[in-house]
Amino acid sequence: MALLSTTDFPLIIEKRDGFSHGRIDLHSHTHCSDGSLSPQTLLDRAVNYQIDVLAITDHDTVAGLDIAQRYINDQNVPIKLISGIEISTAWQGFEIHIVGLNFDKNNATLLKLITNQQQAREQRAVTIGEKLAKCGFPDAYHDAKKLAGEGSITRAHFAKVLLQQGHVSTMQKAFDQYLGKKGRNTQKAYVKPTWCSIEQAVEAIHAAGGTAVMAHPIRYDLSAKWLRRLIVHFKESAGDGLEIVLPQMNPQQRKTMLNYCLEYDLHASTGSDFHHPNKWSDLGRNLILPDGAKPIWALWQ
Numbered sequence: 001m002a003l004l005s006t007t008d009f010p011l012i013i014e015k016r017d018g019f020s021h022g023r024i025d026l027h028s029h030t031h032c033s034d035g036s037l038s039p040q041t042l043l044d045r046a047v048n049y050q051i052d053v054l055a056i057t058d059h060d061t062v063a064g065l066d067i068a069q070r071y072i073n074d075q076n077v078p079i080k081l082i083s084g085i086e087i088s089t090a091w092q093g094f095e096i097h098i099v100g101l102n103f104d105k106n107n108a109t110l111l112k113l114i115t116n117q118q119q120a121r122e123q124r125a126v127t128i129g130e131k132l133a134k135c136g137f138p139d140a141y142h143d144a145k146k147l148a149g150e151g152s153i154t155r156a157h158f159a160k161v162l163l164q165q166g167h168v169s170t171m172q173k174a175f176d177q178y179l180g181k182k183g184r185n186t187q188k189a190y191v192k193p194t195w196c197s198i199e200q201a202v203e204a205i206h207a208a209g210g211t212a213v214m215a216h217p218i219r220y221d222l223s224a225k226w227l228r229r230l231i232v233h234f235k236e237s238a239g240d241g242l243e244i245v246l247p248q249m250n251p252q253q254r255k256t257m258l259n260y261c262l263e264y265d266l267h268a269s270t271g272s273d274f275h276h277p278n279k280w281s282d283l284g285r286n287l288i289l290p291d292g293a294k295p296i297w298a299l300w301q
C-alpha cells in the first residue's frame with residue numbers, strides 16, 4: 001500500500017454554518033448499502049463541504065469504491081478517497097460494527113469474508129421477510145430487495161419499506177416495533193444474524209493491509225462494564241483504533257472515549273456515519289479529534 005504523506009491529511013478546522021468542520025471523514029455510506037446517494041453524488045457533496053479525505057464505508061461491501069475512484073479520476077475531484085468497509089460482527093449477542101480503512105480492495109481473504117457476509121445478509125433478509133409476512137406485510141422482502149437493488153440489503157431497507165407503505169410513522173418505529181432488539185428484547189421480525197466474529201473481521205482487514213477501527217462505541221447501548229469488555233476483546237483481537245469522534249457526542253462522552261484510547265493504546269478515528277442528508281449531521285461536521293489522541297491516519301504515514 002502506497003505511503004501517504006502528511007500533506008494528505010491537513011488538519012485545518014473551519015467554522016462554517018455554526019459548525020466545526022474537520023477535513024477528514026472516515027465513515028460514510030452510499031446506495032451500495034443503506035445510504036441514499038450514489039458514490040458520485042456523495043463525492044460532490046464532500047467537495048461542497050470542503051472535505052479533503054473521505055472514506056466510503058458501506059455495510060459489508062466495497063462495491064462503491066471503484067465507482068468513486070473512477071469518478072475522482074475522470075472529473076478531477078479534489079478528494080483523497082480512502083478504501084473503506086463497515087463489517088457487521090457478532091460478539092456476546094451484540095452486533096458490533098468494525099470499520100476497515102485503507103486496504104487493498106482486491107485482497108482474496110477480504111473478498112471471501114465479504115461473500116460470506118453477503119450470504120448471511122441475504123438469508124437473514126429472507127427470514128425477516130417471512131416474519132414480516134406473518135405480521136401482515138407479504139411483499140416486504142420483495143420491496144426491500146427492490147429498494148436495495150444490487151447493493152447490500154439491510155434492515156434499513158425493510159424499515160424504509162414499512163415507512164413508505166404507511167405501516168409505521170418513522171424509521172425508528174420500524175425498528176422499535178418490528179426489526180430491532182433492545183437488550184434481550186427482540187421485536188416481531190428480528191432475526192439473529194450469522195455475522196463473522198470481531199477477530200475474523202480484524203484479520204481480514206489486516207490481511208488486506210488495512211486498519212481496523214471499532215465503529216461508534218457509544219452507540220451499542222452497553223453498560224460501562226460491557227463496553228470495557230468489548231474494548232479489551234477488540235484490543236486482544238489486534239484492533240487498531242476506536243471511532244471516538246462522531247457527530248452529536250457530549251463532552252463527557254468524548255472524554256471517556258479518549259481515555260479508552262489512551263488506556264488501551266488505541267488510535268482514534270472520526271467519521272460522520274453519513275447516510276442521507278438530514279439536519280442533524282453531515283459530512284465532516286463536528287469531527288475534530290481531541291488533543292492527545294493518536295489519529296488513525298498516523299498509521300498510514
Ligand code: AMP
Binds near residue numbers: 034156171175
Ligand atoms: P443491518 O446492518 O442490516 O442490521 O442494518 C442496520 C442499519 O440500519 C444501520 O446501519 C443503520 O443505518 C440503520 N438503523 C439501525 N437502527 C436504526 C434505527 N433505530 N433507526 C433508523 N435506522 C437504523
Ligand code: MN
Binds near residue numbers: 029034059154156275
Ligand atoms: Mn447503515
Ligand code: MN
Binds near residue numbers: 086097215216
Ligand atoms: Mn454502524
Ligand code: MN
Binds near residue numbers: 027029086273
Ligand atoms: Mn455506518
